[in-house]
Amino acid sequence: MEYYNYLKSLHLIFVITWFAGLFYIVRLFVYQIEANEKPSPEKEILQAQYKIMTYRLWYIITWPSAILASIFAFWMLFFTDLGNAWLKMPWMHVKLCFVFLLYLYHGKCHQIFKQLQNDEVKYTNNFMRLWNEGATIILFAVVFLVVLKNAINWIFGVVGIILFSVLIMLGFRFYKRIREKK
Numbered sequence: 001m002e003y004y005n006y007l008k009s010l011h012l013i014f015v016i017t018w019f020a021g022l023f024y025i026v027r028l029f030v031y032q033i034e035a036n037e038k039p040s041p042e043k044e045i046l047q048a049q050y051k052i053m054t055y056r057l058w059y060i061i062t063w064p065s066a067i068l069a070s071i072f073a074f075w076m077l078f079f080t081d082l083g084n085a086w087l088k089m090p091w092m093h094v095k096l097c098f099v100f101l102l103y104l105y106h107g108k109c110h111q112i113f114k115q116l117q118n119d120e121v122k123y124t125n126n127f128m129r130l131w132n133e134g135a136t137i138i139l140f141a142v143v144f145l146v147v148l149k150n151a152i153n154w155i156f157g158v159v160g161i162i163l164f165s166v167l168i169m170l171g172f173r174f175y176k177r178i179r180e181k182k
């Protein structure tokens with residue numbers, strides 16, 4: 001059991017770098033989509049640079065972090081006594097649902113990454129700005145679940161996530177108006 005805290009520490013480190021990669025990759029998607037609207041030669045120069053940046057971020061930081069965070073999570077859950085006990089707790093079931101949503105989010109980001117690497121622009125920069133908040137919502141939900149565990153009031157928790165999402169949407173609209181005025 002002594003090694004459990006080492007596993008937990010490594011898991012947290014790679015979760016943090018995974019989220020950092022997810023936050024930044026979508027930001028780079030925004031810039032890459034905006035570069036597509038620039039005149040030549042600026043467009044080609046920026047697109048080439050963003051392709052290199054997204055490639056390196058995605059394959060050197062984000063994917064390895066996701067894989068390592070998952071390995072350490074599985075190790076903690078299935079090969080330690082504490083992890084086996086947590087698998088029986090309702091808050092862990094909810095957390096794992098959010099982790100599943102995170103994998104879906106990561107998968108969709110990978111799809112968008114591949115499209116942009118092939119010069120296929122299927123989304124607007126505004127959609128990408130909004131999409132970037134998906135990881136934020138998942139992060140908030142997971143952190144509160146892990147910290148509060150059984151103390152969380154599920155009704156208030158669900159209402160809180162919904163209100164948080166609404167605030168993000170309102171903030172996005174406000175920021176969009178500011179950008180359009182400039």
